[in-house]
Amino acid sequence: MSDLPGIVITGASGRMGQMLIRTVVESKGAKLVGAVERTGHDWIGQDLGVAMGGTALGVAVTDDPLDAFAKAQAVIDFTTPDATVEFAALAAQARAVHVIGTTGLEETHLEKIRLAARHAIVVRAGNMSLGVNLLVQLTKKVAAALDEDFDIEVIEAHHHHKVDAPSGTALMLGEAAAEGRGVHLADVSDSGRDGITGARKRGDIGFSAIRGGDIVGEHDVMFAGQGERIVLRHMATDRGIFARGALKAALWGQGHKPGEYDMMDVLGLS
Numbered sequence: 001m002s003d004l005p006g007i008v009i010t011g012a013s014g015r016m017g018q019m020l021i022r023t024v025v026e027s028k029g030a031k032l033v034g035a036v037e038r039t040g041h042d043w044i045g046q047d048l049g050v051a052m053g054g055t056a057l058g059v060a061v062t063d064d065p066l067d068a069f070a071k072a073q074a075v076i077d078f079t080t081p082d083a084t085v086e087f088a089a090l091a092a093q094a095r096a097v098h099v100i101g102t103t104g105l106e107e108t109h110l111e112k113i114r115l116a117a118r119h120a121i122v123v124r125a126g127n128m129s130l131g132v133n134l135l136v137q138l139t140k141k142v143a144a145a146l147d148e149d150f151d152i153e154v155i156e157a158h159h160h161h162k163v164d165a166p167s168g169t170a171l172m173l174g175e176a177a178a179e180g181r182g183v184h185l186a187d188v189s190d191s192g193r194d195g196i197t198g199a200r201k202r203g204d205i206g207f208s209a210i211r212g213g214d215i216v217g218e219h220d221v222m223f224a225g226q227g228e229r230i231v232l233r234h235m236a237t238d239r240g241i242f243a244r245g246a247l248k249a250a251l252w253g254q255g256h257k258p259g260e261y262d263m264m265d266v267l268g269l270s
């Protein structure tokens with residue numbers, strides 16, 4: 001038995017779930033101890049490696065999250081908002097670090113996660129990649145340097161399966177732009193334009209979402225002025241960047257005090 005931190009992956013059959021499993025299995029710093037899927041999923045009870053079309057991994061897929069979490073030091077969770085809220089309470093009960101990559105969380109979900117983080121270490125970010133977290137810092141700096149003569153627009157593109165918009169990353173970038181400007185995003189956010197919308201309001205931060213094909217995730221922050229435009233861009237071509245960030249967060253969380261953290265804390269960028 002190795003004493004490496006044990007990791008459980010929730011949403012094991014998902015796009016991110018499978019990428020996370022490969023990342024943990026290949027890691028020298030952690031071991032995979034559990035895999036959770038929703039009740040009724042045809043992977044339940046199967047060996048994870050076999051279900052993924054490869055060789056056996058000795059880990060059976062379960063729909064009993066608490067039993068799986070009890071054997072783990074960290075839970076990496078890229079699922080749905082409702083599932084994530086349930087896992088937040090169970091991870092806290094099992095004293096496991098909860099790494100949350102799930103996006104589309106609303107205030108009701110966030111409130112429950114905050115409650116769990118009173119007793120547990122939670123690391124949550126709408127994007128776990130190094131590149132996007134650097135882009136967040138750059139966005140804040142550029143927004144602080146420019147005044148409202150520059151219109152800020154966040155443009156994002158993702159694969160056609162994605163269910164939430166604006167993306168979690170777009171919201172992080174919008175928050176950073178608003179912070180740089182010294183305003184609250186909720187007061188200036190403009191998303192979902194359609195029809196006779198009227199002219200753009202000075203100071204607004206706009207969002208546009210493209211959905212198509214297999215796009216992993218692309219984000220532009222545009223500062224559009226008179227006679228010039230600045231565009232900050234991140235392009236993800238491989239989901240491995242999110243999985244590596246999430247595993248880094250799971251290991252970083254070991255030994256920290258209960259509370260809600262983000263990737264800026266993990267990467268030392270805050």
Ligand SMILES: NC(=O)c1ccc[n+]([C@@H]2O[C@H](COP(=O)([O-])OP(=O)(O)OC[C@H]3O[C@@H](n4cnc5c(N)ncnc54)[C@H](O)[C@@H]3O)[C@@H](O)[C@H]2O)c1
Pocket residue numbers: 010011012013014015016017036037038039041078079080083100101102103104125126127128129168242
């Ligand atoms: N933060 C980041 O860096 C980042 C990166 C990529 C994706 N995401 C987010 O991660 C989430 C998942 O993305 P995806 O593309 O892997 O989606 P997906 O639909 O491929 O996978 C989600 C998985 O969760 C499972 N699931 C749903 N309810 C469950 C439950 N109650 N118990 C256990 N499993 C359950 C589903 O069966 C599915 O396998 C989305 O919110 C997405 O926006 C975040």
Ligand SMILES: O=C(O)C1=N[C@H](C(=O)O)CCC1
Pocket residue numbers: 103126127158162166167168169170216217
């Ligand atoms: O594939 C997804 O879904 C992604 N979701 C995150 C977001 O909402 O920003 C990160 C990029 C990929």
